[in-house]
Amino acid sequence: MKFEILASCPTTRARVARMTLNHGPTLLPTFMPVATQAALKGLTPQQTEALGVTLILNNTYHLNLRPGIKILDQAGGAHKFQGWRRNLLTDSGGFQLVSLSQFTQITEEGALFSSPYDGKPTMLTPEESIAIQHSIGADIIMQLDDVVSSLTTGPRVEEAMWRSIRWLDRCIKYHESKGRQDTQELFAIVQGGLDPKLREICVREMINRKENVGGYAVGGLSGGEAKDVFWKMISICAEKLPVDRPRYAMGIGFAEGTKLLDLLVCVALGIDMADCVFPTRTARFGVALTFRGPLNLRLKHHTTSLDTIEEDCPCPTCSSGTSRAILHHLVTVETAGAHALTQHNVVFQARLMGGAREAIFAGTFPAYLRSFFANYFGETGYPKWCVDALRSVGVDLLEGIPPAEVKVVDGQGMKWEYSES
Amino acid sequence: MLSFRPHTNTIPEVFGPRRGLISFVRSESNDCIKLETPGLLVSTSRGVVPHLSRDNLRRTNVIRWINVPFESFLERQPPLPTTLPLQPLLGFDPSRHIIALSLRDPNDLRPIPPNGDGHVSAMCIRGVQRVSPSSYKTYVRDSKPDVVFALTDTCLSAPPHSQKRMTKSIDRSCDWLRNLLSSSTGAERSRNIFVNLAGGGSAGARRAFAARLVEPLEPKDLVDLHPLQSLDEGISGYSSDLASLRASVLLSSHDELSGLIKDSLGSLSNAKARIATGSRSPHECLRLIRDVGFDLFDAQWAVNAAHWGVALDFRFPVPSRLRDRESLDIGHNLYSEGYAEDFRSFIHPTEDVISLEESRCRCSACSPSFESDILNHSPSLDLSASHDTTAQPFTRAYLHHLLQTHEMSAHALLMMHNLTVADDFFAGVRSVLEAGPGNFNDEIALFEKVYDESMMVMATAKEAWGTVDKERGKGRLAREQQKAAKNDQQPVVQTESTPQ
Ligand SMILES: [Zn+2]
Ligand SMILES: [Zn+2]
Numbered sequence: 028m029k030f031e032i033l034a035s036c037p038t039t040r041a042r043v044a045r046m047t048l049n050h051g052p053t054l055l056p057t058f059m060p061v062a063t064q065a066a067l068k069g070l071t072p073q074q075t076e077a078l079g080v081t082l083i084l085n086n087t088y089h090l091n092l093r094p095g096i097k098i099l100d101q102a103g104g105a106h107k108f109q110g111w112r113r114n115l116l117t118d119s120g121g122f123q124l125v126s127l128s129q130f131t132q133i134t135e136e137g138a139l140f141s142s143p144y145d146g147k148p149t150m151l152t153p154e155e156s157i158a159i160q161h162s163i164g165a166d167i168i169m170q171l172d173d174v175v176s177s178l179t180t181g182p183r184v185e186e187a188m189w190r191s192i193r194w195l196d197r198c199i200k201y202h203e204s205k206g207r208q209d210t211q212e213l214f215a216i217v218q219g220g221l222d223p224k225l226r227e228i229c230v231r232e233m234i235n236r237k238e239n240v241g242g243y244a245v246g247g248l249s250g251g252e253a254k255d256v257f258w259k260m261i262s263i264c265a266e267k268l269p270v271d272r273p274r275y276a277m278g279i280g281f282a283e284g285t286k287l288l289d290l291l292v293c294v295a296l297g298i299d300m301a302d303c304v305f306p307t308r309t310a311r312f313g314v315a316l317t318f319r320g321p322l323n324l325r326l327k328h329h330t331t332s333l334d335t336i337e338e339d340c341p342c343p344t345c346s347s348g349t350s351r352a353i354l355h356h357l358v359t360v361e362t363a364g365a366h367a368l369t370q371h372n373v374v375f376q377a378r379l380m381g382g383a384r385e386a387i388f389a390g391t392f393p394a395y396l397r398s399f400f401a402n403y404f405g406e407t408g409y410p411k412w413c414v415d416a417l418r419s420v421g422v423d424l425l426e427g428i429p430p431a432e433v434k435v436v437d438g439q440g441m442k443w444e445y446s447e448s
Numbered sequence: 449m450l451s452f453r454p455h456t457n458t459i460p461e462v463f464g465p466r467r468g469l470i471s472f473v474r475s476e477s478n479d480c481i482k483l484e485t486p487g488l489l490v491s492t493s494r495g496v497v498p499h500l501s502r503d504n505l506r507r508t509n510v511i512r513w514i515n516v517p518f519e520s521f522l523e524r525q526p527p528l529p530t531t532l533p534l535q536p537l538l539g540f541d542p543s544r545h546i547i548a549l550s551l552r553d554p555n556d557l558r559p560i561p562p563n564g565d566g567h568v569s570a571m572c573i574r575g576v577q578r579v580s581p582s583s584y585k586t587y588v589r590d591s592k593p594d595v596v597f598a599l600t601d602t603c604l605s606a607p608p609h610s611q612k613r614m615t616k617s618i619d620r621s622c623d624w625l626r627n628l629l630s631s632s633t634g635a636e637r638s639r640n641i642f643v644n645l646a647g648g649g650s651a652g653a654r655r656a657f658a659a660r661l662v663e664p665l666e667p668k669d670l671v672d673l674h675p676l677q678s679l680d681e682g683i684s685g686y687s688s689d690l691a692s693l694r695a696s697v698l699l700s701s702h703d704e705l706s707g708l709i710k711d712s713l714g715s716l717s718n719a720k721a722r723i724a725t726g727s728r729s730p731h732e733c734l735r736l737i738r739d740v741g742f743d744l745f746d747a748q749w750a751v752n753a754a755h756w757g758v759a760l761d762f763r764f765p766v767p768s769r770l771r772d773r774e775s776l777d778i779g780h781n782l783y784s785e786g787y788a789e790d791f792r793s794f795i796h797p798t799e800d801v802i803s804l805e806e807s808r809c810r811c812s813a814c815s816p817s818f819e820s821d822i823l824n825h826s827p828s829l830d831l832s833a834s835h836d837t838t839a840q841p842f843t844r845a846y847l848h849h850l851l852q853t854h855e856m857s858a859h860a861l862l863m864m865h866n867l868t869v870a871d872d873f874f875a876g877v878r879s880v881l882e883a884g885p886g887n888f889n890d891e892i893a894l895f896e897k898v899y900d901e902s903m904m905v906m907a908t909a910k911e912a913w914g915t916v917d918k919e920r921g922k923g924r925l926a927r928e929q930q931k932a933a934k935n936d937q938q939p940v941v942q943t944e945s946t947p948q
Contacts, residue, residue: 033829043829054829065849069856073816073839074503079823094849098789102845110816110840330524333532341823343503347539352528353495356521360573361494362856366501374823381825388828 028212028241030273036392039420040265040297043387046273048166049210050106050114053081054384055273055299058290058376059116060307063089065109067373068307069366072111078342078370079377081113082166084302087120087159088127092143096162104164116302117165119156119216122278125174133173135190153197161207169244169277170198172216177252184220191218191246192232199239212241214275217264220247221256230267242273245298249278254412254438258292262419265297276301287316287379287403292416294383295396306372311365313358316375318402322351324368329355342374343367393422400424408434449473450546450595450640450684452485452721452743462718463710465888466741467881470513470721472546472594479543481512484878485743486733488871489513489723491553491751494520495529495538498751499859502539507812508864510871513546513595513744515725517553518587519570522577529591537591548642549593551584554689554725555748563601565620581627588628595684599624600644602692607649609696614653621646622660622679629682630672641683642723645712649697654711662715684720686713688742691726702732706739713740730762730778730873731901734892737877749903750870754862756909757783757851759794759844760869764876765891766898773898777905779866780844782858783912787848793841794865811868813842813861851913854920 029047036042044055060067060075063086067075075083085105094108102108106115121138125131128140137152153171160168171194173187195215202213215233219225233243245264248257261276268274276289276298290301306316313325315336322329322336332351336344344354344367357364379399386395396417400409414424414435425433454468470483490497490511497505497514505511516534521527529537534547551570560569560576567578579587581599588596601620603609609617625643643661647654661680665673676682688709699705713722718741725746727733736742753760760779770776780787780794795809808815816839842861850858880888 043826045829054826064853064855065846066853066855066857069501069860071504071812071816071842071857071861073812073818074501077503077819077822079825089853093853094788094845098845098849101789102791102843107840108843108846108849110842110846112818112839330528331531343501347502348536349502349539350532350537352531353537356528357494357496361496362499362859363496363501365856366504366860370501370503374825377823377825384826385828388826 030242030271032270034388034390036295036387037390038393039295039396039417039422041294041383041387041392042297042299043384044273044299046299048114048212050112050166051081053114054381056294056383056387057082057300057380059084059300059302060373060376061086061302061304062109062111063304064093065090065105068311068369069362070369070373072109074343074370075111075373076113078373079381080373082116082300083111083113084116084118085109085163085165086123087117087156087163088123090117090163091120091159096159099162099164104162106164114167115163115165116167117160117163117169118277119169119171120151120159121156121171122174124151133187133190135193137171153194154201157198157201157205157213161202161205161211165211167212167214167241168202169214170195170216172218172246175218175220175247177221177248179220184222185225188218188220188225188229191216192229195233195236195240199236203239208239213239214242214244215240216244216246216277217268218247219260221252221260223259223263226260226263227267230264234267234269237269237272240272242275243268244275244277246277248276254410255415257289258296258412258416258419261293261298262296262416265293268297273299275299278302287376288410288413290376291379291383291396291399292413294380295392295417295420295422303376306376307369310368310372311359313354313364313368314372315354315368316372318375318379318399320403320407324351324354324358326355336371337375340371340374340378342371344371396422397424397426401428408436411435411437449475452685452719454719460718460741462714462741463739464741465737465881465885466718466743467878468721468743470546470743474542474594477542481544481546483512483546483744484875485721486737486877486881487512487744487874488867489515489548489744489746490867491515491555491725491746491748492517492538493553495534497863499754499856499863501860504812504860504864505539506541508867509544510811510868512544513548514540515548515550515746516593517556518549518551518584518591519553519577520572522570522579523572523574527587527591530587531590533590533592535592546594548595548597549588549591550597551579551599554644554687555691555746557604557691557695560604562603562605563620565616568599568601568624581624584624585628595640595642596628597687598628598641598643598683600646602644602646602689603648603696604692607695607697609648609650611650611653614648614650615656617648618646618653618657618660621657625661625679625683626669626673629676629679631674639684642685642687642721643683644687644689645709647708647712648693649699649708651708651711654708655715658712658715680716685722685743686716686720687723687725688712689725690728690732694726702735703739706736709736709740729901729903730764730870731896731899733873734764734877734895738888738892745874747867747870749906750866751863753779753906753909754859754866756906756913757781757847757858757862758866758906758909759847759862760866761795762869762873762899764873764895765880766894770898771894775900776898778899778903779869779905781905781909781912782844782847782862783851783909783916784848787844790844790848792844794844794847795869808841809865809868809872811865813865814868815841852916854916 132139142149156171172191219229329351386392468485601617758779817837
């Protein structure tokens with residue numbers, strides 16, 4: 028892997044980098060669309076690539092169930108299986124195991140669960156997770172970590188952190204024993220719950236293994252925690268992690284609607300990549316993302332609008348003149364309606380990140396943040412946690428706004444076209 | 449302006465196989481769209497070719513003629529295409545696509561209240577809507593299709609239909625056509641009109657309707673329809689909706705079906721284009737070309753196959769390596785576990801050598817290519833795009849996976865493929881016709897022997913589709929279920945006896 032920092036924001040911790048992996052370059056910061064089952068909802072790899080996407084995520088847990096390792100091996104890996112020629116990242120499969128399996132028990136050996144095939148007790152060890160990810164063949168693979176809910180407190184959190192470190196060592200050992208370190212980059216996952224001390228210890232331990240890992244992920248933040256705590260954990264980790272390795276905020280913010288902010292705030296805090304099911308998932312429900320907030324195209328007031336979703340959007344949907352009215356006619360009824368929105372939403376997020384890269388490169392990232400937030404939240408008010416998080420890295424979102432017009436709101440920062448208005 | 453020119457050396461007296469050329473010249477741009485016949489037309493659902501996003505529609509260059517049923521737009525007033533014409537509204541390409549408008553989807557046989565003297569009952573999500581001939585004329589004027597199907601009084605109630613009912617049906621259909629042709633109601637006369645051959649399952653009624661088309665106009669109509677001398681002079685071609693025809697009468701053989709159509713066409717000009725919607729199999733298309741002489745087919749079987757996970761794999765004429773085989777499936781039910789480890793593309797002869805007559809399928813699933821022009825979201829940062837556009841064909845194993853995991857892209861890929869196979873099938877028909885009608889009859893007989901017409905493969909795939917849909921499709925788009933219900937009324941397992 029080649030990781031070159033092209034520019035750093037003089038104010039925040041954001042940076043622009045070119046990460047060159049086995050399947051070519053990816054510019055950071057970026058978001059990764061999630062192709063859980065080796066397919067990005069409704070789109071072919073040709074369509075996905077044309078949108079300007081260079082890195083997608085496959086889920087190990089799902090691919091291991093279907094099509095299974097035997098078939099992936101025959102196909103020559105997941106790239107060939109799905110016809111994707113750019114970069115690919117897989118998770119360890121552990122998180123989904125814990126959240127989707129009915130019975131999971133963590134032992135030092137690995138995660139014990141009942142097989143979805145026959146219900147028999149089955150063990151996912153760190154070695155096994157890496158072996159599966161070797162068959163899948165993604166450019167970036169993740170260590171197996173001991174996942175605990177971000178709401179867990181007490182000694183279990185520390186136990187999970189230390190175990191994750193021990194499991195990282197086993198993953199590294201197995202990975203290198205198979206000679207895969209030149210074609211697949213192993214990322215470590217920082218754990219430690221919501222305890223800043225544990226996070227710092229974990230980061231320190233993992234930095235000790237820097238020569239054996241390609242990059243770092245911040246794990247264990249899955250949406251249950253308060254936004255205030257969330258950004259502080261990201262910040263602590265991003266600040267301490269080595270500059271010359273990519274940083275990945277994993278599975279952040281499952282609560283829909285906050286995803287965009289999470290992503291942009293994380294970039295300011297020094298994160299380079301994040302995965303995101305939001306654009307593809309919301310598309311199926313008729314939601315289009317725009318720089319002025321999400322549009323729910325199922326609502327009646329779109330029935331007569333001949334406007335495209337967003338005027339200057341280069342996506343295949345907007346650039347071919349697809350009106351909101353015809354999307355209203357199609358969404359949730361015809362699959363082609365979902366495809367049109369998926370294409371737009373993926374491009375929207377790619378533009379958001381592309382714009383961030385341009386701004387960081389040009390030294391205007393703080394202004395980019397201010398204008399994004401002003402457009403997106405101008406009417407509803409700025410989420411307080413975003414204001415605080417960005418203030419911590421030297422950006423005052425409220426700068427230049429007359430005090431009388433400043434509106435800051437508590438909570439998640441949802442902005443949603445909920446109902447008829 | 450739409451024109452149809454049968455190739456003079458092939459045009460039979462009235463009935464029989466023929467080749468021809470449909471050309472459409474767009475006066476605004478001088479774009480000329482050409483369509484060799486017999487050929488393929490593609491139908492839309494709610495204004496889109498099922499499963500195809502606009503970029504995939506563009507990638508599927510076998511799509512030339514697009515039928516748009518208007519009825520789904522009736523759920524809003526004014527209907528959307530009257531605010532913005534069909535072409536820009538639906539994103540079709542004026543230089544490549546001929547857009548044909550009908551009120552109803554001819555393959556939708558769900559029960560619906562009967563038509564009245566002054567209206568046709570149409571179906572949309574909000575239920576049944578009545579459309580008067582004059583509103584239809586306004587819809588046509590404002591939505592600006594290239595081709596219009598005139599309103600027809602089709603009886604969708606269970607047969608038999610009384611003679612009185614049939615007479616009324618013919619009267620109405622003629623009145624509605626006259627209304628569409630008339631220039632006195634303020635609206636300009638519609639051009640490029642196709643008329644559905646009315647009369648249902650009654651030979652007499654069908655002959656009577658045809659006679660009404662060609663009989664001289666009554667004096668009062670001569671003014672209204674000036675300069676036309678008959679209704680027939682104002683129309684470009686005839687259409688036969690096989691689905692509703694089958695529903696209106698119990699047919700025991702293909703000969704009965706083609707006989708009824710011949711009853712209509714016998715007294716009509718053989719120089720006008722003939723469209724058949726609702727054909728059930730490629731076999732039926734071949735016989736209709738042989739016995740009647742049709743020029744365009746909607747090939748709904750190719751679309752259904754894509755819904756149900758079948759990748760079509762057949763050719764006409766039958767390739768030499770298959771000529772001694774029997775009852776082969778016309779495609780692959782990719783739900784079947786047998787394809788889980790099959791890394792071949794959809795069409796792939798079992799022998800290693802692909803003969804010259806079988807070059808690789810040119811569809812975007814079997815011969816995909818990456819775009820050379822991709823979006824770059826941070827242009828100042830040079831991310832050199834790959835100029836290599838070569839992509840590997842999608843495999844049966846991958847499609848099997850997509851179908852089993854309920855991924856929508858399966859259906860998009862299958863649509864692009866199946867429409868291409870259907871288009872190649874008609875290209876094969878044309879090439880055999882070029883060699884002479886004798887060959888054609890032999891080749892049809894061979895095709896009927898080699899490929900299973902009962903299409904069990906479709907029925908089995910549909911069952912698997914239903915199972916996976918139930919298990920995994922919690923969020924499945926409701927419309928697909930509706931479609932399945934709709935398709936249930938056109939059983940794929942054929943009940944007619946197959947001629948030898
Ligand atoms: Zn767009
Ligand atoms: Zn193909």
